Amino acid sequence: MKKLMLIVGLFLSLGLDAQDYVNQVLILNEGYFDYVTGTIVEPVKIGTYDPINATYEEVAILEDMRFASDLIINGEFYYVAADTKIFKLNLNTHEIVASSTCEGVRNLAVYNDRLFATRGEYLATFDSYVHVFNKNDLSLEAAIDTVAGPKWATQNLIVEGNKVYVAVNNAFEYQNEKGIVGVIDGETLIYEDEIDLGPNGKNPDNLLMNNGEIYTVNNKDWSGTSVSKVSLDFSSIETVNIESVSTGCGTSSMRGDKIVYQISMESDLNEFDCALMNTTGPVNGNFVNFHALNENPLNDDLYASETDFFSYGKIHIYNTANEEIGFFNAGITPGKIVFDVRSTIGLSELTSTEARAIPNPSKDFIQFVGFSDREITITNTLGKEVEKINSSSASFKHLPSGIYYASQESKIIKFIIE
Secondary structure (H helix, E strand, O other), rough: OOOHHHHHHHHHHHOOOOOEEEEEEEEEEEEEEEEOOOOOEOOOOEEEEEEEHHHHHHHHEOOOOOOOEEEEEOOOOEEEOOOEEEEEEOOOOEEEEEEEEEEOOOEEEEOEEEEEEEEOOOOOOOOEEEEEOOOOOEEEEEEEEOOOOOOOOOOEEEEEEEEEEEEEEEOOOOOOOEEEEEEEEEOOOOEEEEEEEOOOOOOEEEEEEOOOOOEEEEEEOOOEEEEEEEEEEOOEEEEEEOOOOOOOEEEEEEOEEEOOOOEEEOOEEEEEEEEEEEEEEEEEOOOOOOOEEEEEEOOEEEEEEEEEEOOOOOEEEEEEOOOOOEEEEEEEOOOEHHHHHHHHHHHHHOOOOEEEEOOEEEEOOEEEEEOOOOEEEEOOOOOOOEEEEEOOEEEEEOOEEEEEEEEEEEEEEEEEEE
């Protein structure tokens, strides 16, 4: 009993110092499909970047997919929308654990045990532009048809409360683009309402949340850019024109309380002030033409991808002063950047409630409570074996700082070396 109380006390003391950290940055590389020859020159690949050790490695390949369009993290798994399929992968091992066919899949969002998928395809029409899957086994639960749901191709998704907001843009039918935001009840799957963004709000490419309101970045008819602000109950809407040229697909992101975006084929990075509802001009800094943007939610660093779409991919990292503080090479056409944020409290998640790593984090010695003095395998966040030990305690000061896993039979725990 005294030993158990000591363990609990240590665990609680560690919890008091719990903090969030970026475990890894997932990069979805869209690959290169030659539409002239109809061949996949470079397949869709997923890479992971370790921000502690500044290392990058490709960890998964999605064979036979012409492209990929979205990646989201949910719990211990992540989901990828790729051409005609949705894939579910283990967040730690990057193994594919399930997949399901979804023609024209574009973007994904999770509400409880449901995975929502938007759909759209060039020169194709569907009888349903939103499919709903069980997130556990990816079985199809519902296809919201065009009678009761969106009537045109859909794009981005946002979940707020029990509502799933969806951008309806019909972007694949040139000169018939739509500008609509619809809302689905996540429980009943009823398409409850939709709001038209007006003539200047056509073709919403991105759907963002800030201070309890929805913002859409709209490419209009590809001749300009606008931003719309929509209240969650659809009681108010405001749309402003900001550029006479369209943004690149996906080249916009929240950064603090502002939207950063880039005009197609240009290298300036612009800011849109959500409170003032106008563009405050290009931000200071030396940039290149980007394909995708995303903000590190813990320190506001901006990750931005560069590519020529067929031969290389590169991720630039900028601090809040917009100084480039790092970069790394990625796969071909890195089009989605996602941060795997975890808490040090989570480092005591267990397959057995008796297993613990103490202390955790540690700079040197660790005791694996609940493990026997038999072989324990130590792996890194990429699933690679680092070493094996034959004792329930060991010194790890020789390992680089980072996240590691200790496994023995059915038990696996996470620990940090500082």
